[in-house]
């Protein structure tokens with residue numbers, strides 16, 4: 631992770647100020663991220679430099695010392711997708727910085743011990759500046775790069791997201807597996 635002073639381009643501190651100011655409202659946070667993406671202010675953020683071939687890359691761009699939020703950059707090769715997952719109950723927002731992404735929303739409608747049931751919601755393809763909002767209990771989605779070129783997305787989670795549940799469909803129900811999140815240096 632780069633410190634604000636080390637950021638070689640736009641200055642990380644300049645990005646963090648509006649993010650911090652909007653943490654209380656995920657829709658407002660999403661709007662801030664959209665504005666930054668459209669202005670090109672996220673282009674030089676410290677993303678993993680090139681797509682990994684084996685899986686999408688996640689790099690920690692900023693970890694608030696008070697654990698109020700983390701900023702994570704994702705780098706996606708064409709065809710890389712996430713499974714349906716949650717965000718450990720954290721609010722947040724994400725924005726497409728480069729490329730085309732597809733997001734499919736899911737609503738959790740039932741839980742029976744370790745089994746979960748979802749209703750698939752809307753799917754959309756979107757490019758630079760498009761945002762998604764995490765507002766628990768609405769925090770379940772699948773996200774990926776269906777395009778033919780690499781994509782980059784920036785995610786702000788309102789807390790230190792260290793693990794999430796990844797869901798696999800088994801008939802009408804889904805099973806969950808806890809995934810400990812790691813970062814690519």
Ligand SMILES: [Fe+2]
Nearest residue numbers: 715717771773
């Ligand atoms: Fe996600």
